Amino acid sequence: MKKTKLLKMAMAIVTLGTLLVGCGAKDSSEGTKYLIATDSKYAPFSFEENGNYKGIDVEILAEVAKAAGFEYELKPMDFGAIIPAIKSNQIDAAIAGMGITDERKESLDFSEPYFESGLSMVIKGDNTEINGVEDLNGKTVAVKKGTAGEKWALDNEKNYNLKVKHFEDSPSIFLEVQGRNSDFLLDDYPVIAYKVKVDANNELKIVGDKVTTSNYGFAVNKGKNTELMSKFQAGLKTIKENGKYDEILSKYIK
Numbered sequence: 001m002k003k004t005k006l007l008k009m010a011m012a013i014v015t016l017g018t019l020l021v022g023c024g025a026k027d028s029s030e031g032t033k034y035l036i037a038t039d040s041k042y043a044p045f046s047f048e049e050n051g052n053y054k055g056i057d058v059e060i061l062a063e064v065a066k067a068a069g070f071e072y073e074l075k076p077m078d079f080g081a082i083i084p085a086i087k088s089n090q091i092d093a094a095i096a097g098m099g100i101t102d103e104r105k106e107s108l109d110f111s112e113p114y115f116e117s118g119l120s121m122v123i124k125g126d127n128t129e130i131n132g133v134e135d136l137n138g139k140t141v142a143v144k145k146g147t148a149g150e151k152w153a154l155d156n157e158k159n160y161n162l163k164v165k166h167f168e169d170s171p172s173i174f175l176e177v178q179g180r181n182s183d184f185l186l187d188d189y190p191v192i193a194y195k196v197k198v199d200a201n202n203e204l205k206i207v208g209d210k211v212t213t214s215n216y217g218f219a220v221n222k223g224k225n226t227e228l229m230s231k232f233q234a235g236l237k238t239i240k241e242n243g244k245y246d247e248i249l250s251k252y253i254k
């Protein structure tokens with residue numbers, strides 16, 4: 001009797017051990033699960049709808065990962081926190097409507113561009129006072145932290161005697177102009193165009209020429225995650241060739 005009990009216990013331990021070893025082996029054979037950030041409120045690139053994230057960045061990443069065979073967890077964040085999180089290796093990469101700039105290239109590595117974008121000036125629909133950069137003197141501008149728009153505003157703060165207000169996300173800068181608390185905002189043309197298209201009561205309009213042009217790239221910490229970067233590049237090439245890339249874009253643009 002005692003012997004049988006001991007035997008049973010021993011068998012249970014062996015079984016448990018096998019299960020644990022099994023789990024470990026499974027994990028390592030499945031490889032790394034990368035933590036990849038996206039801008040949490042940046043339609044049509046990434047945004048939440050009914051509890052799910054969707055948009056150009058989210059869907060390109062999903063198709064690229066499928067094509068290139070890597071696993072990831074999506075981490076939606078405020079844009080201002082993304083670059084610091086990459087630099088400190090808290091996250092592996094980002095696909096966050098992020099323009100490739102020389103300044104960012106000093107600390108990040110970028111993929112080939114996957115989308116052409118650029119900054120626009122946006123005012124309240126009934127504003128007739130601002131028609132271009134020549135009318136900006138003394139105006140208040142709303143910008144999102146860490147973005148090209150914020151950089152433009154700070155670089156031009158003195159030239160135009162601007163008052164610069166900083167916010168965490170794009171919806172907050174839209175509200176600033178809609179509520180007449182800021183005279184204008186700076187954000188990327190496709191983001192504004194989408195907002196104006198889907199939201200009939202948006203009360204916003206683009207004014208003047210594009211302030212800058214930029215290309216979006218997938219980013220990792222400089223010199224890090226080189227394997228992920230080459231997989232992303234290969235996957236991007238595949239989805240451009242097999243039509244998935246165009247399919248995703250046509251869902252959101254025009």
Ligand code: ASN
Pocket residue numbers: 039042079096097098099100144146147148149188
């Ligand atoms: N387009 C912005 C930039 O490149 C980033 C963003 O707002 N998601 O600075």
